[in-house]
Amino acid sequence: MLIRIIADVLIFIGAIFATAGTIGVLKMPDTYSRMQASTCISTLGMLGAALGALLYAIFVMGSASTAIKVCVIALLIFVTNPVGAHAIVKGAYRHGIRPEKPMEVDDFRRDFDE
């Protein structure tokens, strides 16, 4: 019973961070800040849900294979997510997307701008 409560609390924490990320994606002023806010969803939001599912799989379901699969899902998200983020951010910058309010410090533009 105690384990059930801990798992629920973990999933709830994950949901709180996912909500924060969603609010950020909707309200942030420019593309790059929106990308930053969405990182909240895929790290701690996902991690909370995965840890809750892991506890549930081990202690309530008693299934080792489900537990290991939850671990693999978390690991794969952690490995693949930053690769996509690099590609999107760099692609957006090279494509010429700039924030409306100019950035205070922009070393990338200073070094590479045409």
Add this chain to the structure above:
Amino acid sequence: MRKTTFPAVLATFVVCFLFWIVLDFSFKVEELVAGAVVSLAVALFSARFFIHEKAGWFFNPVKLFNLLFYWICIFPVELIKANVDMAKRCFTGCTNINPGIVKIPVDMKSDYGQAALANSITLTPGTMTLDIAEEDGQTYYYIHWIDVTATGKEAGDAIKGNLEKGLRRVWE
């Protein structure tokens, strides 16, 4: 083209075989043998793309332990700190931000180390790696930072701080 070496094949084989066991999760002899054959074939074809440097570190228990320690103790602490900070910004109306792109120096020679550090920085909310550049033997990262408070070396200390210390114990 790079040559296929035996340690590289062995390391790739071990990774593929562990992944097969995890996904399949049955320990009958036939399935294990089938997995070994498939893993060996994959390792022979892809080892030269998968392993770029010496494969020896993969079998070094001290370095593996340091990597595990980094993943379990150092990285989650930074992750939770940055997440709480980001969530605060989001819940208070997304106005107290000051985004910018800073260039920070990185003291890491190994390709794997650089990739791991860049990915760790991207995974932390609030910082995101755009590009890696090399000038006069010194590696630089371009980082989009949600709240710029410093530039140059101080920015580097604020962004990568403990992450780089933890990773330098694994890769030079």
